[in-house]
Amino acid sequence: MLANRALNTDTICHDGQGYGTIAPMTNSRPHAAMPTPTHDEAAHERFCQNLAVKLESRFRPQLRTLYEDRVRPHLKASDESPRVIAKAMRRFDQTRQWYRLRTDNQDRMYAVSGAIIDRQLESLAARAKSLSGALGSLSLDPTIKIPNYLADQDIHRKPGGYHTERTTDDVAAGAEYDRTITVHNMGSQGANNDDPGISLAAEIKRRFPALKPRRILDLGCTIGNNTLPFATAFPEAEVHGIDCSAPCLRYAHARANALGVGAHFHQMNAEATTFEESSFDLVVSRILLHETSRAALPRIFRECHRLLSPGGVMLHCDAPQFDEMDAYQASLRDWDATCNNEPFMLTVYALPLESLYAEAGFDKAQTFRGYAASQYFQRHHPDPNATRSGGKYFFTGAVR
Ligand SMILES: C[S@@+](CC[C@H](N)C(=O)[O-])C[C@H]1O[C@@H](n2cnc3c(N)ncnc32)[C@H](O)[C@@H]1O
Numbered sequence: 001m002l003a004n005r006a007l008n009t010d011t012i013c014h015d016g017q018g019y020g021t022i023a024p025m026t027n028s029r030p031h032a033a034m035p036t037p038t039h040d041e042a043a044h045e046r047f048c049q050n051l052a053v054k055l056e057s058r059f060r061p062q063l064r065t066l067y068e069d070r071v072r073p074h075l076k077a078s079d080e081s082p083r084v085i086a087k088a089m090r091r092f093d094q095t096r097q098w099y100r101l102r103t104d105n106q107d108r109m110y111a112v113s114g115a116i117i118d119r120q121l122e123s124l125a126a127r128a129k130s131l132s133g134a135l136g137s138l139s140l141d142p143t144i145k146i147p148n149y150l151a152d153q154d155i156h157r158k159p160g161g162y163h164t165e166r167t168t169d170d171v172a173a174g175a176e177y178d179r180t181i182t183v184h185n186m187g188s189q190g191a192n193n194d195d196p197g198i199s200l201a202a203e204i205k206r207r208f209p210a211l212k213p214r215r216i217l218d219l220g221c222t223i224g225n226n227t228l229p230f231a232t233a234f235p236e237a238e239v240h241g242i243d244c245s246a247p248c249l250r251y252a253h254a255r256a257n258a259l260g261v262g263a264h265f266h267q268m269n270a271e272a273t274t275f276e277e278s279s280f281d282l283v284v285s286r287i288l289l290h291e292t293s294r295a296a297l298p299r300i301f302r303e304c305h306r307l308l309s310p311g312g313v314m315l316h317c318d319a320p321q322f323d324e325m326d327a328y329q330a331s332l333r334d335w336d337a338t339c340n341n342e343p344f345m346l347t348v349y350a351l352p353l354e355s356l357y358a359e360a361g362f363d364k365a366q367t368f369r370g371y372a373a374s375q376y377f378q379r380h381h382p383d384p385n386a387t388r389s390g391g392k393y394f395f396t397g398a399v400r
Contacts, residue, residue, distance in 0.1 A: 028182040029191035032258040033128055033251060035175045037116045048109040049183045055105070056186065057383055059098055060332070066094055067328050080327045082346065086334030103339045106157045113179040114159060117172050125169040128254035135262035138253035140246050144267055149293040150244060153341045162222065162245035174223045174251025181225070185388055188376065192259070195376040196286050196393050197229030200317055203372035203395070204282065205233065208313055213237045213281035217307065219270040219300070220288030224252035228261045230284070237282075240275075242268040271299040273307065281312040286393075289318045290348045297348070301360035308400035314362070315397035317372070322349045324394065353396045362398035369396040 027046075030036070037045065071088045072080075079085075089095045117124065132138060146163045155161050158180075162173050181193045189195035204211065213234055218227040221241030231239040241263055243249050249265045256263050268274060270288065283304045289297065304314040322330040333349065336342040358364040377391035 027187065027191070028178070028193060031255060033124075033131055033171075033175075033254040034178055034258075035116050035120055035124055037179070041112055041116050044112045045109070045179065045183055048105055048112065049186055051101070051105050052183060053186045055098065055101055056388070059101070063089065063095060063098060063332075064328065066092055072328075082322065082327055082330035082333065082350075085328055085331035089331065090334075099335050099339055102335055103157075106340060109180055109183050110157060110159055110176070113176045116179060117175050121167055121170075121172055124171050124175050125167055125250075128171045128250055129169055131254040131257045132250075133257070135257050135260065136253065137264045138249060139265070140249065140267045142246075144244060144269060146244050147269065147271070147292070147296065149291070149296065149344065153343075155291060156336075156340050156342055162243070162248055165247055169250060170247045171251040171254065172247055173245060174248040174255075177223050177248060178225075178251065178255070188374075188388070190376045192228075193225045194229050195374055196317060196372075196389075197226030198233070199372040199375045199393055200226075200284065200286070200315065200395065201229050201233035202375060203370070204313065204315065207368075207370075208399075211281065211311075211313055213312075215240065215280045216282045216284070217242065217275070217280045219283065219285040219304075220291070221252060221265065222248045224256055224263060224265065226286045227252070227263055228256055228259065230282075231261050231263050234282075239263040240266065240280075242266045242270060242273060244269055271296050271303060273303060275307055277306045278309040278312075280307045281309050283307055283312070283314045284317070285315075286317040287319075289316055289353075290342065290345050292348075293344055294347055297351070298356060298360060301356055301362075305361040305400065310400055312400045313397060314357075314400065315395050316353075317393050317395040319349065320394040321351075321353065321369075321396070354398075357396075357398045362400065366399040367396070368398065369394070371395070 028034070067085070067089060070092070071085065075084070075088065150161055150163060158176070160173065164173060166172060181189070185193065214237055216230045216234060216237050216239045218230065218239070218241040221227045221243050222245070224241050227239060227241040230237070241252060244267065246267055249267055253265045270285070292300065308314060330349065333345050336345045354364060354367040354369070357367050371392040371394055374389060374391045374393065
């Protein structure tokens, strides 16, 4: 553990070598369900966050230069695919250092959050239980089978993934998600890490002014950070979130109560839910698709089609598809696939999602894609290189 005297975060931020202005980062706003770090742990988290920013905003742009100067001139036009470019780039020390530093930082981040949570495993569960019940609801299904794509590996190196439970009424996986997203998104999504939800809800209102959803469903909601903004944006609607993970859902329910927002959380598989057909007017997901599989996606899209009422809207927000960028940019996903246990990424971002929506029953002419402007970004203007989304959130979808 770091010694207290080493913990002036300014000295961690500014290395005295022209580090320059760094994006204003937001710490997560504590709430009653959240694990509390010690001073040293908070500083250690901050170090991980600052290193993530530095790797993204300072280190990564140099790799583009390496590509343009040393790799691209030797590639035939037909070789300019993400996989071929990534393989060629991995021959250079600079690329391998970037992979190593990112991987180490990911493991360091989980080691820090793991220590915070291990210390208070039982008290977090008890606190979540005491917060439950007043607003919204929680329904768990102990018979649910966790899909292999979640159970077979520690997704993005998160120890035990989303679903592992170690104690009665465990909330650890959810609590860990709550602490690590601020590090992962480099503080660029607001104090409640809910900027994507806020921004997407605003975009839906702008794009579909006639849509007055009575029931809204968020697929793969984890801790509900991007579910709750829909309850705020559409106060007339009943808002539901589903996930396979019981510890995340227990935490989501407690967190929603701690923040004073009502939503209904259910343990269900998005490939086949138990909701009635046509029972939702808006079905959304955020960064769910890339964590599933090629076999699961068509089932999820068919389920969205079944769940939506006529005129209802399906909207999936994930990182931009590869046809939104050049092959070099797409090749940067190689780290996620090879080092960060995200094996589906290289496949999902190359899929023609709109065609899959049509195969699931949606009218191809009613499919859409676009970017939602980040509301946080518009207010705070951080360095776009020091955010993962560049100040906007990509989405695809279809009207039923
Ligand atoms: C990256 S997290 C999503 C985070 C959250 N939506 C947000 O905006 O921060 C992916 C979540 O999807 C869940 N998930 C993956 N496949 C699922 C499925 N088939 N059904 C329900 N949830 C699923 C995982 O358990 C995990 O909690």
